[in-house]
Amino acid sequence: MPSALPLADPAPADGLLPASAAVEATDRAFGVYLHVPFCRVRCGYCDFNTYTADELRGVRRSDYAAHASAEVEFAVAALAGSGVPSRPASTVFFGGGTPTLLPVSDLARMLSAVRDGFGLVRGAEVTVEANPDSVDAVSLAALAAAGVTRVSFGMQSAVPHVLATLERTHDPARIPLVVRWAREAGLEVSLDLIYGTPGSPSLTGAAPSRPRSPRAPTTSRRTPSSWRTARSSRDRSAPGPCRCRTTTCRRTCTSSPTGSSARPATPGTR
Numbered sequence: 001m002p003s004a005l006p007l008a009d010p011a012p013a014d015g016l017l018p019a020s021a022a023v024e025a026t027d028r029a030f031g032v033y034l035h036v037p038f039c040r041v042r043c044g045y046c047d048f049n050t051y052t053a054d055e056l057r058g059v060r061r062s063d064y065a066a067h068a069s070a071e072v073e074f075a076v077a078a079l080a081g082s083g084v085p086s087r088p089a090s091t092v093f094f095g096g097g098t099p100t101l102l103p104v105s106d107l108a109r110m111l112s113a114v115r116d117g118f119g120l121v122r123g124a125e126v127t128v129e130a131n132p133d134s135v136d137a138v139s140l141a142a143l144a145a146a147g148v149t150r151v152s153f154g155m156q157s158a159v160p161h162v163l164a165t166l167e168r169t170h171d172p173a174r175i176p177l178v179v180r181w182a183r184e185a186g187l188e189v190s191l192d193l194i195y196g197t198p199g200s201p202s203l204t205g206a207a208p209s210r211p212r213s214p215r216a217p218t219t220s221r222r223t224p225s226s227w228r229t230a231r232s233s234r235d236r237s238a239p240g241p242c243r244c245r246t247t248t249c250r251r252t253c254t255s256s257p258t259g260s261s262a263r264p265a266t267p268g269t270r
Contacts, residue, residue, distance in 0.1 A: 014078065014081070015074060015075070015077075015078030015081075016078055016081050016082045017078070017079070017082040017084065018082075019082075019083065021082055021083075021084055022082060022083040022084045022085070025084050025085050025087075026085050026087060029090050029091075030087050030088070030089050030090060030118070031089055031090060031091035031092065031093065032072075032089045032091070032092045032093070032114050032118065033092075033093050033095060034068060034072075034092065034093070034094050034095070034099075034110055034114070035049065035095055035096065035097065036064070036068075036094060036095070036096045036097045036098070036099040036101070036102060036107075037049050037050045037051055037096060037097045038050065038051060038052075038053075038061055038064075038096065038097050038098060038101045038102070039051070039052055039096065039097055039098050039101070040052065040053075040098065040101065040131075040134070040169070041167070041169055042167075043166055043167045043168060044166065044167040045166060045167075045194075048096070048097065049097075050096065050097045051097075061101070061102065062106075064102065064106065065102065065105075065106035065107075065109045065110050066109075068110050068113070069109060069110055069112075069113035072110070072113040072114055072117050072118075073113065073117055075117070076117040076118060086118070087118075087119075088118055088119035088120050088121045088124070089114060089118050089119070089120055089121065089124060090120075090121045090124055090125070091124060091125045091126075091127070092111060092114055092120070092124065092125070092126045092127070093127045093129075094107060094110070094126075094127065094128040094129060095129050096129055097129075098129070098130065098131050098134050099128050099129055099130065100128065100129075100130040100131065100134040100135050100139065100143075101134060104139060104142040104143055104146055105146075107128060107143070107146065107148070108146035108147065111126060111146065111147055111148075115147075124149075125149050125150060125188075126147055126148045126149045126150070127148070127149070127150040127151070127152055127190075128143060128148050128150075128151050128152070129151075129152045129154065129192075130151050130152070130153055130154070130178075131153070131154050131169070131170060132153055132154070132155065132170040132171075132174045132175055132178050133169060133170040133171070133174060135151070135178060135181075136178075136181065137181040137184070137185070140178070140181045140182050140185045140187060141181075141184075141185040143185070143187065144185040144186050144187050148187065149187065149188060150187060150188035150189070150190065151182050151187050151188075151189060151190075152189075152190045152191070152192060153175065153178060153179070153182075153189065153190070153191050153192065154168070154192045155172075155175050155191040155192060155193055156168055156192060156193060156194045157172070157193065157194065157197065157200060158172045158175070159172070159199075159200060159201065160172060161199055162197050162199055162200045165197055165198060165199055166194065166197060175191070179191075
């Protein structure tokens with residue numbers, strides 16, 4: 001489960017932003033991040049707001065697209081109410097979790113909500129994160145047909161015992177297959193990689209050491225100790241680096257350098 005919320009001011013119920021948000025807004029590019037918090041299995045290093053099937057507590061994954069689309073409508077109204085000029089999105093990013101655990105039709109519905117609410121610039125980049133074992137040639141072609149332009153695969157490593165350390169479930173031999181299928185569908189491709197994992201090949205050329213067990217290098221369920229650079233799991237006073245790709249932190253801890261107080265939403269609700 002996600003970690004506890006940090007101490008911070010609660011988000012306003014009306015979603016309105018401070019006046020500073022509107023200053024020179026038209027000079028900045030505008031992107032939309034859509035979080036899909038579902039995972040088949042949670043990896044030990046992950047501290048994002050995600051839920052496996054047995055953690056949903058009655059919430060149905062099939063309802064999520066409708067709730068996310070309503071959230072987009074809420075965001076449109078909140079930005080307008082905050083005096084932020086309306087402008088089309090140049091990027092849309094579906095992150096997670098594993099967005100491709102949802103049917104392509106659900107992702108297309110969420111993308112339509114962004115298109116209807118904000119608009120998309122000509123040639124906008126629309127990216128969907130995917131695990132290598134959560135897609136096939138048919139689903140990748142369907143993503144391209146729905147308006148997705150790029151897929152980002154969570155490869156993390158090509159070494160089987162390193163994937164075991166990271167608690168990843170895919171076979172590294174599948175990576176070339178999904179990359180080829182994505183390119184055949186007309187999609188751009190990017191790969192997520194993690195370096196410095198205990199047991200991984202050394203960047204200096206030294207022989208890698210195998211970890212004693214997949215759980216050995218971790219000090220908590222989510223974050224290997226070798227990756228903690230500024231704080232222990234109990235010290236919230238010195239935020240460490242944040243792995244977010246967007247200006248809105250999707251973590252539920254205080255690791256954002258900006259001190260983000262992002263809060264997890266129960267899946268399917270606000």
